[in-house]
Amino acid sequence: MDERLARDPAAIRAMFSEVAPRYDILNRVLSLRQDVRWRRRLVGALGEAPAGPVLDLAAGTGDVALAVRDRVVIGGDFSLAMLALAGRKARRLGRRVAWVAADALELPFSDASFAGVTIAFGVRNFVDLSAGLREIGRVLAPGGVLAALELQRPRHRLMAGIVRVWNGLVVTPVGRMISHDGDAYDYLPASVDTFPDRVGMAEVLVGQGYTVLESRDLSGGIAALTVARWEGA
Ligand SMILES: C[S@@+](CC[C@H](N)C(=O)[O-])C[C@H]1O[C@@H](n2cnc3c(N)ncnc32)[C@H](O)[C@@H]1O
Numbered sequence: 001m002d003e004r005l006a007r008d009p010a011a012i013r014a015m016f017s018e019v020a021p022r023y024d025i026l027n028r029v030l031s032l033r034q035d036v037r038w039r040r041r042l043v044g045a046l047g048e049a050p051a052g053p054v055l056d057l058a059a060g061t062g063d064v065a066l067a068v069r070d071r072v073v074i075g076g077d078f079s080l081a082m083l084a085l086a087g088r089k090a091r092r093l094g095r096r097v098a099w100v101a102a103d104a105l106e107l108p109f110s111d112a113s114f115a116g117v118t119i120a121f122g123v124r125n126f127v128d129l130s131a132g133l134r135e136i137g138r139v140l141a142p143g144g145v146l147a148a149l150e151l152q153r154p155r156h157r158l159m160a161g162i163v164r165v166w167n168g169l170v171v172t173p174v175g176r177m178i179s180h181d182g183d184a185y186d187y188l189p190a191s192v193d194t195f196p197d198r199v200g201m202a203e204v205l206v207g208q209g210y211t212v213l214e215s216r217d218l219s220g221g222i223a224a225l226t227v228a229r230w231e232g233a
Helices: 009-030 034-048 080-093 129-139 157-179 184-193 198-207
Strands: 054-057 073-077 098-101 114-120 140-151 210-218 223-230
Touching (some): 009 080, 034 114, 034 210, 129 198, 140 198, 157 184, 198 210
Antiparallel strands (some): 210 223
């Protein structure tokens, strides 16, 4: 758990590979299907991006990449187990997405390759948030758009209390039971508590050369959508 909270890449990759087979069902149950709505908002934010290909980073089982329409899409993740499930899902849906094994902090793409980058529930796991956002900027064309969806600790005290109870009574025990990884669903709330909220995220983005176009709470501040334009190195 300590290694995970230090965002050690090997520990994070092993954790996601372990939970991959149960990841989708746990997402739906533990978020009461809010995750589906949140991802729709994330993909909608690509309307701010110029025409061109999109990279969905930390693609997991592919739900974001598969929701992007009318663009060339690449899904990147450093867990091969996740990518295998994403590939299977794409084949079932008759969709063509290129799935690429990639660490977000060292992307195997040339500078300015993409018009847009999406990332859902991924940045929270980066070993170095600033370096990750800079690397995403490198592969974005100037004027390209990063849309990031992330969980956060709600600022409203009542909402924060509800989330704490939900995490304690449902997320951790149910996650533990279904995922076969004792610690993964302890890591989830702990990683949210130790990650910047959308205001902090916006500050880091600006520090790395982005202009923030949108920063909004979703579902009472449980999650946040941040949309930012890369201004070029
Ligand atoms: C919580 S899942 C999110 C999956 C998907 N985006 C979704 O909406 O359900 C986080 C994913 O990020 C991947 N990941 C975490 N850190 C990464 C990194 N540095 N580079 C590439 N993938 C990473 C994990 O392997 C995992 O599949």
